[in-house]
Amino acid sequence: MATVTQELTTPVVRPHLARQTAAFAVLLVLLAVAVVASLCVGRFSVPAGRALELIWQGITDPARDLTEIDERIVLLVRAPRVLLAALAGAGLAVSGAALQGVFRNPLVSPDILGISQGAAFGGALAIMLGIWGFPLIAMVFLCGLAALILVGLLSRINGRTETVTVILSGLVISSMFSAVVSLLQFVADPNTSLPAIVYWLMGSFATATWDRTLVAAPGLVIGAFLLWMLRFRLNILSLDEAEARSLGANTSLERWLVFGLVAVIVGSQVAVSGIIGWIGIVIPHAARLIVGHDHRTLLPASVLLGAGFMVIIDTIARTATAAEIPLGVITALVGAPIFTLLLRHHYRERAGS
Amino acid sequence: MIGLTEAVVRFGPRTILDRLSFVVPVGRTLAILGPNGRGKTTTLKAVLGFQRLDAGSRTAPDIVGYVPQTASSNQRYRAIDVVVMGRAAHLGLFGQPGPDDFDIAHAALERAGASRFAGHFFDRLSGGERQMVLLARALATGSAALVFDEPAAALDLHNQERLLTLLNGLRALRDKAIVFTTHDPNHALAAADDALLMMPDGQSLFGPVMETITPGHLERLYGVPMRIVDLPGPGGDPQRAVLPAFAGIRAA
Numbered sequence: 001m002a003t004v005t006q007e008l009t010t011p012v013v014r015p016h017l018a019r020q021t022a023a024f025a026v027l028l029v030l031l032a033v034a035v036v037a038s039l040c041v042g043r044f045s046v047p048a049g050r051a052l053e054l055i056w057q058g059i060t061d062p063a064r065d066l067t068e069i070d071e072r073i074v075l076l077v078r079a080p081r082v083l084l085a086a087l088a089g090a091g092l093a094v095s096g097a098a099l100q101g102v103f104r105n106p107l108v109s110p111d112i113l114g115i116s117q118g119a120a121f122g123g124a125l126a127i128m129l130g131i132w133g134f135p136l137i138a139m140v141f142l143c144g145l146a147a148l149i150l151v152g153l154l155s156r157i158n159g160r161t162e163t164v165t166v167i168l169s170g171l172v173i174s175s176m177f178s179a180v181v182s183l184l185q186f187v188a189d190p191n192t193s194l195p196a197i198v199y200w201l202m203g204s205f206a207t208a209t210w211d212r213t214l215v216a217a218p219g220l221v222i223g224a225f226l227l228w229m230l231r232f233r234l235n236i237l238s239l240d241e242a243e244a245r246s247l248g249a250n251t252s253l254e255r256w257l258v259f260g261l262v263a264v265i266v267g268s269q270v271a272v273s274g275i276i277g278w279i280g281i282v283i284p285h286a287a288r289l290i291v292g293h294d295h296r297t298l299l300p301a302s303v304l305l306g307a308g309f310m311v312i313i314d315t316i317a318r319t320a321t322a323a324e325i326p327l328g329v330i331t332a333l334v335g336a337p338i339f340t341l342l343l344r345h346h347y348r349e350r351a352g353s
Numbered sequence: 354m355i356g357l358t359e360a361v362v363r364f365g366p367r368t369i370l371d372r373l374s375f376v377v378p379v380g381r382t383l384a385i386l387g388p389n390g391r392g393k394t395t396t397l398k399a400v401l402g403f404q405r406l407d408a409g410s411r412t413a414p415d416i417v418g419y420v421p422q423t424a425s426s427n428q429r430y431r432a433i434d435v436v437v438m439g440r441a442a443h444l445g446l447f448g449q450p451g452p453d454d455f456d457i458a459h460a461a462l463e464r465a466g467a468s469r470f471a472g473h474f475f476d477r478l479s480g481g482e483r484q485m486v487l488l489a490r491a492l493a494t495g496s497a498a499l500v501f502d503e504p505a506a507a508l509d510l511h512n513q514e515r516l517l518t519l520l521n522g523l524r525a526l527r528d529k530a531i532v533f534t535t536h537d538p539n540h541a542l543a544a545a546d547d548a549l550l551m552m553p554d555g556q557s558l559f560g561p562v563m564e565t566i567t568p569g570h571l572e573r574l575y576g577v578p579m580r581i582v583d584l585p586g587p588g589g590d591p592q593r594a595v596l597p598a599f600a601g602i603r604a605a
Contacts, residue, residue, distance in 0.1 A: 016431070016472060101428065104428075229447045230446065230447065231449070232441070232444065232448065232449050232450060233441070233446055233447070235428075235430065235434070235438055236438055236441045238428045239438070240421075241403075242398075242401070242403055242419070242421065243419065243421055245401075245402075245403060246401055246403075246416070246417060246418075246419035247416070247438055247439065247441045247442060247490075247494065248415075248416050248441050248442025248494075249441065254446065292429065292430075292431075293428040293429040293430055294428075294430055294431070294434050296449070
């Protein structure tokens with residue numbers, strides 16, 4: 001009987017594995033090409049070989065004085081920016097993938113829990129009060145977390161939290177915070193703080209420096225790493241409540257663990273680069289088409305694709321026109337059509353099956 | 354061993370379970386019968402530990418192998434990846450299934466008669482095939498208790514026959530405590546040792562199938578006149594069957 005099983009399952013399982021390996025190879029190459037291209041192009045273009053050489057020197061001898069102009073551009077301007085964009089894209093994509101699994105809803109994104117809008121409120125308030133630097137980042141992060149806690153309190157009815165009440169509470173808290181952000185914009189000084197708030201809200205990596213990148217990196221890396229550690233558990237949490245519990249999951253506690261990690265990721269990202277929409281919803285869908293729904297492969301694929309996509313978008317944002325185009329504009333312009341295509345593909349396939 | 358002792362569940366003013374007691378030791382199979390809305394699902398939830406008891410207690414292992422009627426995930430997993438989820442309780446929060454877990458999952462699929470679906474997408478399987486995969490997942494938990502929620506409800510006659518054969522196969526090994534709910538007393542006769550009849554008046558009756566599945570009890574249970582007939586089974590030995598004596602039969 002065992003040998004019969006082998007014969008029957010192997011032909012199906014093996015191409016599955018080969019396909020996955022090929023998909024990850026392609027995603028890795030895509031990310032590498034995007035990173036190198038982004039280091040090279042711009043108003044001051046650097047040949048790819050030279051860019052890689054400079055990066056290598058930067059890694060092996062980080063304390064070296066940077067005298068050449070191409071050294072300074074690649075290592076001080078483009079490298080931190082590319083790294084921040086890659087980490088932010090990876091973080092947003094993996095957050096989206098995790099949330100869509102936990103909510104069993106493919107239309108959920110990190111914005112849905114109110115974290116983005118809460119964080120945006122913190123940032124706008126800080127800018128209006130003239131607070132910059134690390135205190136701004138702290139405020140953004142705390143307000144994002146506060147929004148999540150509010151959603152948690154609001155959605156807890158009779159000691160139990162249903163998925164749908166979490167989504168509804170998220171919507172309520174989101175729109176409340178976005179109303180307050182509008183109010184802040186309304187009362188902000190139109191000559192100084194208003195443009196700063198508006199530009200920050202639209203999202204940009206233009207202000208990326210090594211300092212800022214290093215401030216955001218721990219939250220993004222640790223959050224994404226812990227979500228990746230939870231990848232098999234996310235498969236369990238994507239089942240319905242009774243099934244997940246019968247398999248030994250403490251569903252409500254574990255869901256909030258996922259939400260907390262998403263808050264850490266989104267808070268870190270919003271703090272240094274403002275609100276960047278669409279990545280958290282488009283990338284997991286695209287990754288699902290490539291490697292399937294299993295979170296054990298979906299999460300790493302989302303990380304690679306999100307990082308690559310974000311780097312490409314950011315490169316377009318800074319090179320397409322003489323001035324920088326806000327990221328939020330490009331992610332929406334690119335993301336919305338892609339999302340429409342993915343959605344139509346999804347439902348056509350579902351209708352066909 | 355799995356069971357309830359003097360369990361009470363109230364929804365507002367309604368008492369759904371009124372001091373309900375039953376016990377299923379390892380090696381026996383219990384069929385739960387009752388009219389719609391009488392609390393079969395609540396009983397299962399209580400046994401699984403998902404329903405808070407207002408009084409009384411529950412006896413069950415930490416993990417109970419649960420076979421839902423349908424799986425509700427919208428995610429597209431391969432059948433083998435669904436089955437390996439049964440290992441979750443052994444792996445903990447950050448654990449990943451390893452080769453051993455996949456071996457256990459493959460063995461469970463084989464025991465459920467679903468090996469050929471291992472590499473197929475779960476959401477592309479038919480209802481009966483999905484149920485076999487979900488049974489494999491419950492077996493992969495390694496739990497000594499299995500709970501089936503209306504396993505025959507959505508199955509055609511052929512698949513009912515297959516399910517009952519499967520249940521009987523599990524029962525014959527006498528290494529699990531099995532509970533299933535059903536609308537058809539014939540399923541209790543075919544695949545259970547004991548039956549729990551949840552009467553419409555709030556009473557319940559628990560005992561061996563031969564003592565509980567009788568025309569008198571079933572008439573009280575469903576409010577329909579019932580007949581029991583003994584028919585020659587496929588092997589020639591007599592087989593008992595329960596029939597509702599609907600108006601049409603009387604007219605004939």
